[in-house]
Amino acid sequence: MEILAIRAGQLLLILLLAFLIIGGLWFVLRFRRMMLLLGGKNLRDGQVADAVVLLSEEHRGSYLQGESYYTFQVHVKPARGRNFVTEVHVLREQLTRIPQAGDRVSVKYNYSGRKRSVVLNLDSIRPA
Structure with a gap:
């Protein structure tokens, strides 16, 4: 029974890490796109x-x-x-x-x- 509990915990950890990696990539790509559209200028200036x-x-x-x-x-x-x-x-x-x-x-x-x-x-x- 302990072997199944460890495997379930490892599976949960793997899913959590995958979610964090995908979320981080999405954030980086979204931020990069916004900076390209703005040309790196100050947001207040427009x-x-x-x-x-x-x-x-x-x-x-x-x-x-x-x-x-x-x-x-x-x-x-x-x-x-x-x-x-x-x-x-x-x-x-x-x-x-x-x-x-x-x-x-x-x-x-x-x-x-x-x-x-x-x-x-x-x-x-x-x-x-």
Whole structure:
């Protein structure tokens, strides 16, 4: 009976070690991918990329922080990594010129895990 107990304990130890090795590899590969996408720069600074406005929609009846706002769907084309499409919400009072579909804008984004945070550079709106 003791021989079976030792073998069961060894099997449990082997499974635990396998789980730790696989988890460690997953973490290292995930961290490496994130560092490659960010180019090793500071997360607070973000990455600058060009983007094309796909959709510009005003929300008059809805309010964000008590103000009407716009939703922009942008196609971001970073220098490194994959292109992606995301939505950005901007308060109406922050806009001096409203970007229309097809306009090119500059954006700054941070990539953390599966979620990207994107901010429009409102001074860089260029017509298509």
